[in-house]
Amino acid sequence: MSFTKSRFLAVGQQCVKMASRAASGGKLAGKVAVVTASTDGIGLAIARRLGQDGAKVVISSRKEKNVQRALQELQGENLDVTGMVCHVGKAEDRKNLIQHAVDKYGGLDILVSNAAANPAFGPMLDTTESAWDKIFDTNVKAAFFLAKDAVPHMEKRGAGSVVFVSSIGGYVPFELLGPYSVSKTALLGLVKAMAPQCGRLNIRVNGIAPGIIKTRFSEAIWKNEGPLKEQLAQIPLSRLGEPEDCAGPVSFLCSDDAAYITGETIVMSGGMLSRL
Ligand SMILES: NC(=O)c1ccc[n+]([C@@H]2O[C@H](COP(=O)([O-])OP(=O)(O)OC[C@H]3O[C@@H](n4cnc5c(N)ncnc54)[C@H](O)[C@@H]3O)[C@@H](O)[C@H]2O)c1
Secondary structure, eight states, rough: OHHHHHHHHHHHHHHHHHHHHHHHHOTTTEEEESSSSSSSHHHHHHHHHHTTTTOOOEEEEEEEEHHHHHHHHHHHHOOOOEEOOTTEEETHHHHHHHHHHHHHHSSSEEEEEEOOOOOBBBBGGOOOOHHHHHHHIIIHHHHHHHHHHHHHEEEEEEEEOEEHHHOGTTTTTTTTTTHHHHHHHHHHHHHHHHHHHTTTTTEEEEEEOOOOSSGGGGGHHHHHHHHHHHHTOOOTTTTOOOHHHHHHHHHHHSGGGTTTOOOOEEEEEEOGGOOO
């Protein structure tokens, strides 16, 4: 089957599933979720899916115009969403984002930490200290401190779910994305480090590790025939991932279906990780 035809069929199946999810009221009904960097790509798909599954969702990104565009799009789909600007590297923005969810919707049940920076592409030993700091401040430090701000509100609800967006690069580093890959390895550790203390508060902490997903981040691969062919040869499912391939597993992790899952990271790479 051609790539386009299989994608067409996958989209059709997704539409059928969306209709049945809406009809059932949604497995996240009554939950309040915050998703960072959610005006585009994987974050937007996650926000949309949590909303389709019944959650009230607070979206965010660094630019007001992107927040407004995404809000219009999601509200146009009849989803219960609000949004605000949040640069996750700024402590005040992180606190305001969590507080916005509590003020607007009365509490917080779900946090998806999706924002990531990647200013350095090239050999590991060419990494500058400022690039290293930016990557680790955004991808690791901000992710932890946002979760730390969220936990007391989840504790008040008696339960909660935190999901960190890592990468298959966290398991097997991409050679030319060294510091980024190490930051994603740190998130695998953060999931495990937070799970015990949070578990005693009935707050579950998990992660996802996407493979190559078709977003702006990976366009150097999918917009060029050579690299695309090379990568597809390593993916048993013979296609790149779509943002929606990440969204379903996140919704599952945040739902009661995953009530006994914590400290884990789910890989969605079309089988690629098993080949690396
Ligand atoms: N696309 C892929 O192939 C892929 C694979 C594995 C993991 N991921 C991860 O998925 C997540 C989403 O990536 P994506 O592919 O949708 O595209 P992306 O890389 O464009 O998403 C990252 C988002 O984070 C935002 N961001 C960066 N710094 C920020 C900050 N300080 N505050 C708030 N937002 C900030 C960016 O504006 C961008 O929208 C990232 O964590 C990325 O590392 C992506």
